[in-house]
Amino acid sequence: MAISYEEFRSAIHDGARRRSLLFRDGQPFFVLLSQQFSRAELEALCDTATAIRRLDRHRDGREFLLAILRGHRVMNLFAQPSTRTAQSFIAGADKLGATSTLVSDIQTSSFAKGESIADSVRTLSSFFDAIVVRHPDDEFATQAAWALHNSNRPVPVISAGSGKSQHVTQALLDFYTLRYSFYERGGVDGKRLVIVGDIARNRAARSLALVLTKFRPASIHFISPVDFAPDDELTGYLRRHEIEVELSDNLEAWLRERGREADAIYMTRLQREWDSGGAAGQPNHRATKSELGADDAYVLRPDYRLLVREDCVIMHPLPRINELPSEWEDHPGFVVWRQVRNGMWIRAALFATINGAAGEIRARAQRLQLL
Amino acid sequence: MAISYEEFRSAIHDGARRRSLLFRDGQPFFVLLSQQFSRAELEALCDTATAIRRLDRHRDGREFLLAILRGHRVMNLFAQPSTRTAQSFIAGADKLGATSTLVSDIQTSSFAKGESIADSVRTLSSFFDAIVVRHPDDEFATQAAWALHNSNRPVPVISAGSGKSQHVTQALLDFYTLRYSFYERGGVDGKRLVIVGDIARNRAARSLALVLTKFRPASIHFISPVDFAPDDELTGYLRRHEIEVELSDNLEAWLRERGREADAIYMTRLQREWDSGGAAGQPNHRATKSELGADDAYVLRPDYRLLVREDCVIMHPLPRINELPSEWEDHPGFVVWRQVRNGMWIRAALFATINGAAGEIRARAQRLQLL
Amino acid sequence: MAISYEEFRSAIHDGARRRSLLFRDGQPFFVLLSQQFSRAELEALCDTATAIRRLDRHRDGREFLLAILRGHRVMNLFAQPSTRTAQSFIAGADKLGATSTLVSDIQTSSFAKGESIADSVRTLSSFFDAIVVRHPDDEFATQAAWALHNSNRPVPVISAGSGKSQHVTQALLDFYTLRYSFYERGGVDGKRLVIVGDIARNRAARSLALVLTKFRPASIHFISPVDFAPDDELTGYLRRHEIEVELSDNLEAWLRERGREADAIYMTRLQREWDSGGAAGQPNHRATKSELGADDAYVLRPDYRLLVREDCVIMHPLPRINELPSEWEDHPGFVVWRQVRNGMWIRAALFATINGAAGEIRARAQRLQLL
Incomplete structure (x- = not known):
């Protein structure tokens, strides 16, 4: 044993x-691993999260949940x-x-x-x-x-x-938010996703990409400084799972040319506090604390709103510095605060699933026509 | 919006x-502010606190509260x-x-x-x-x-x-304690209150004074080192609310002359650890750590018991150093430990009020003849 | 008062x-004190712990406990x-x-x-x-x-x-574990217990010995470096309570000669991080951090298994360094992990007892034939 x-x-x-x-x-x-769940398990987990979220809105549902x-x-x-x-x-x-x-x-x-x-x-x-x-x-x-x-x-x-x-549970909450946002548009299958920022060192972006291999997004486009691009291990893994992978390092140029293709843009922080050298186009540059978040090239500027569709989903794992300005908060696809709440619901769903209570929760929600 | x-x-x-x-x-x-509540709201809050305190004594009442x-x-x-x-x-x-x-x-x-x-x-x-x-x-x-x-x-x-x-909730608990102590003597209206110590920098004393403007105490007498007296903003505010304000810097002299006038004495700590100069009568004196709490001039000495009435309420927000010696603990008006417990009850009442449950709690207490 | x-x-x-x-x-x-409980109180406390442990296994029992x-x-x-x-x-x-x-x-x-x-x-x-x-x-x-x-x-x-x-509650959990282990062999009365390691500075070993005076173990044999032997106060106390006390400083020799006498061996850590001089046989030796747990003389080596009975109880208060190697984990008398869980049960029993609820818990367990 x-x-x-x-x-x-x-x-x-x-x-x-x-x-x-x-x-x-x-x-x-x-x-332990973002890739440990099957497609069916991920879908069930999301349904459980939705069931919990909706049951929690009413006193009876809340009491039911508190007993689980x-x-x-x-x-x-x-x-x-x-x-x-x-x-x-x-x-x-x-x-x-x-x-x-x-x-x-x-x-x-x-x-x-x-x-x-x-x-x-x-x-x-x-x-x-x-x-x-x-x-x-x-x-x-x-x-x-x-x-x-x-x-x-x-x-x-x-x-x-x-x-x-x-960062498994971050990947799960991000996936849940995407799936929910695309619910009436056929889920994440066939969607074009853009991930912007420091991919190389960002657990959230990498972990989400691993979860997405269980589905059929049309493409994932990584836009990052050259030095912080995804490594070959990640891009190879995605391609083996038949996801089209594109890389570029110019956010503005890409948005001007193809911004309206994007179904979702996932922004991340350039984690400059860790830098020990190397920013886009400036090899061997040694970033200092004062430059934290200063690189405008990977900021989703408010004027870019004209370049993306109104139904484009805008996400960020938080904390953010300046890369996703508050002017985006009233964009119809801005779901950053929903992501935060979804973290709580998906973790509740995970606890329920581990303890074999997810089926009971979904059944209750279905009976009450909440699911 | x-x-x-x-x-x-x-x-x-x-x-x-x-x-x-x-x-x-x-x-x-x-x-956020001690002065944000009306007189009626403060009274309802105190009644809610009393209802919670009394319901909590019995198993049924406790169960009722735990469900709120x-x-x-x-x-x-x-x-x-x-x-x-x-x-x-x-x-x-x-x-x-x-x-x-x-x-x-x-x-x-x-x-x-x-x-x-x-x-x-x-x-x-x-x-x-x-x-x-x-x-x-x-x-x-x-x-x-x-x-x-x-x-x-x-x-x-x-x-x-x-x-x-x-320090809003400290003010509320102090007010609650005063109101409760004066319950059979017509509440705080018409009472003569004495606040002793470092008024200038003590949030508790200042906040309590702001709450008292919603009532009609006859007077507030501040006894403090000259440098730690209340500022003009506070005294002006109290006077505009028709509360008589007096200031002095000699506790012993005041008690010998007028101690029996006091309906309540609120002691505070001389926060000497912050001092950077100036104690009563010794301008430009720079206090050291070793002098912490050492100034006998603002200590309520045990022998002063003869100078105040037996029904005078004795309060302190704690922590205390030496300004309220333990000999006072068996004075009939010593309510310092009740203040501590009241902090818990008034905060519970505040949570209940914010969530719209205060009326239900008071009604239950009334039905059980606890209020 | x-x-x-x-x-x-x-x-x-x-x-x-x-x-x-x-x-x-x-x-x-x-x-406050390991010796404050009578024999009957210690037995009732252990029975309460067992009742709680068994009630907690089933949903009904758990609900009953959660209301206590x-x-x-x-x-x-x-x-x-x-x-x-x-x-x-x-x-x-x-x-x-x-x-x-x-x-x-x-x-x-x-x-x-x-x-x-x-x-x-x-x-x-x-x-x-x-x-x-x-x-x-x-x-x-x-x-x-x-x-x-x-x-x-x-x-x-x-x-x-x-x-x-x-360390009263450590002593209670250790006693509970011993009593439980000897349950079908007449309890701790008449048993021969061996305590190994740093007795002088180990609260757990000393506290357990104090509890055992309320029973009639045949003997307690302390095996420790000379400098960390129990003091005269402890050995005198045990002898006044008619417990035979033996001291030695050679674990291997004792096990080879008399190891099969032992009903229980209680290992403890040589707390070398505190040392300021003096290890067995090496007076005035000043131990360094690097020697932490290094003294093989007080390690229960895996090959000693042949020297003790299969029903000998093997205990340790944890944390351990190297003195109780993992090879012992499948020895039938190894109860170290049970000790950890018993700490939770005995503390629950203590809370129940203090609040006068122990009798009700034991009665419920008896009615359900769990005790």
Whole structure:
């Protein structure tokens, strides 16, 4: 039963073997990778989120939801502070009546006394029914899942952003927002999506792209400084999934020429605070703090509104600096605040799904003609 | 609909225009200023607090209260640590069945990445039904309210102490304690109140004085070091509201001469840790940490008990150093611990009022003959 | 009614006078000392823990438990960070429907403004129905209890580890685990227990030994470096309670010669990070951080499995470094993870007992034939 970490890690990164470790009884148990869900599972998850959102509007529905995970305890183990992500998980669990705890001091606790990660995770997990994990180390969530896989009291693990590579639940909320926005236009299949900004280092944009491979968008167009373009691993993966991939580095030129093609524009922040050299067209340039967000080339200027359709969906994972000015807020396709709320609903849906309660929730919503 | 911050700010500081922004459907929505409530509203709030306090004593009443805000989520956004104020709000919300979260790391979160206050408040508020705000900046609570006023999902904002100017809920709990203490003696109208200590920089004392303008106390006598006396803005405001204002700087002399006039003595801490010069009678004196609380001139010495009436109410907002010695604890008018508990009850009453549940609570208490 | 701290402190350390201060209405009110419970009380507490554990397995039992302390509020005042102990208390309270708050910033709060411990504890306790206290100072929990004893709104105080001397609830969970492990072999009476490691400075081992004096174990054998052996106060106390005490400093030799005598081996960490000199056989040796956990002489090596019985109970309070290798995890007597869970159950049982609900819980479990 006990397997080594290396075996566990290599198995979950292998599409064929992944499922036996990450799912139990047909439900996700460890949520570690954006690409671990099937198309049908993603659609069911979105429907569950919508059911929860609509049930929550009425007193009866709210009471029904609050009983779903009553007595259930969730630990949010955040080694890296992320107030909004943590609060979104806590709110999602709360909607279903679960109790959440935020533990953010693991750095200073028993690790310092020489305890192993496995012991520490297993000890803390003893008091909970599920754990949500955020850590600067890409491997931490996987190590936590491995430690629990090998224990005699495993509990589900959900990654809330692991290192620089994955941000599964951000991808799920972004996908949910896209799907919802395109609901009366046939979903994301056939749509042309534009992702703007720092793709290379942005977990949200990368993770969303991985989820989209389960669907049939017509194309994903990345517009970014040359140095922050998606790597070959990502573009290759998308192309193998028959998604047309285009790259360019001039937002204005592209919008003037082809802006009306865009079904959705997903803006991201140029994370200049991390820069150690290299901005578009200025190789070896070393950015300073004062330049944070200063590059107008990747700002969706208010005057660009004339260049995109009124039904183009405008998204941003937040926080933003200047790349998506407030003048866009009354554009009909501006769904940024909906994204934030959707984060709470999709996380609630994930908790419900993991605990096998999603079917019951959707059935209740259907009976009340909310779905 | 969207108004500029300058407009918003100037409107709420204008008695005539304030109400349209701070109240919705006749209920307070943004609680930012001690002077925003009418006399009738303050009385109703106190009655609601009493109803909650008495209902909470019995199992049935407790169950009734726990259902009032069930499923309701409150964020306590404390940029400035204040354990007791935060815990008082959390306890108050808890009494009505609401869930609270304390967020205290906003300094280190997305603000540092260049996000605006408006975006940050609006993002976090997405997961909540009300927010309580404490911040060292006088303007922060107002900015938060403005950001939410302009959003399409506004939630109530309650200031929990904003900069050096206002501490609304402290004023409400102090007023509630006074009103309750004078309940069988006709309320605060006609009473002579004495406020001792550092008035200039003490939010609690100033805020209480602002609330008292909605009533008819006979006089407020401020006894403080000359340099820490109330400013002309405050004394002018009180006089315009027909409250007799007196100032002096010698506590012992005043008590010996007129101590038996006092209906209530409100002690405050000389906040010597902030001093950068000037104590009573010693101009240009620079206080050091070691002198913290050392000035006997503004201590209510145990032997002064002979100088005040037995029915004189003795208050203090806490924490205290040496200015209200423990020998006073068995004085019949000593209500300092009641003040602390009242903070919880009045905050619960405020949550109930904001959510339109105050009438139902008072009605239940009346039916059970608790009010 | 008000007594001085010195009186209070000396009374609770006097076996004859202790009870009148620490118990109210026959229930523990202040839980400060491992030795404060009688044999019958310890047995009832363990039965309550078992009842809660078994009721929690089924939906009906869980609902029954969640109503026990509904509306009850617990403050966890942790001046010293201890994530796992705090989470164990919070989980235990949660199982009974109580609400918990973790307050860990008391160092930076009003204490810094010159407030007394008594004022601070009393103010914070105003919002709660019970407080759990952890502090590096041996006296803090006792001071908190004294402050509340003298107030007109006393609430129960539970020590969660006070200084270097006591860790009552760790002792209770360890005792509960031992009792449960020996359930079908007549309990701890007559058993031979071995405690290995740093006894002198380990609160857990010392506290467990104090609890065991209420029973009749045949012997306690301490195996430790000479410099970390139990002091005469502890060994004298055990001998006065007719427990045979043996000391030695060679784990391997003892196991080879008498290992099959052991009914339970309680391993502890050599807390080398505190060392300022002196390891076994190497007087005046000054340990460095790099030696943390390095002393093989007090490691329960995997090959020692042949030297102990299969029914020997293997315990550790965690965190561990290298002294209890993972190869032991499949030994039939390895109960370390059960200890962690038992911490939650025994703390829930303690909350129930303090609130007079233990009898009701045990009766329910008996009716359902769970006890």
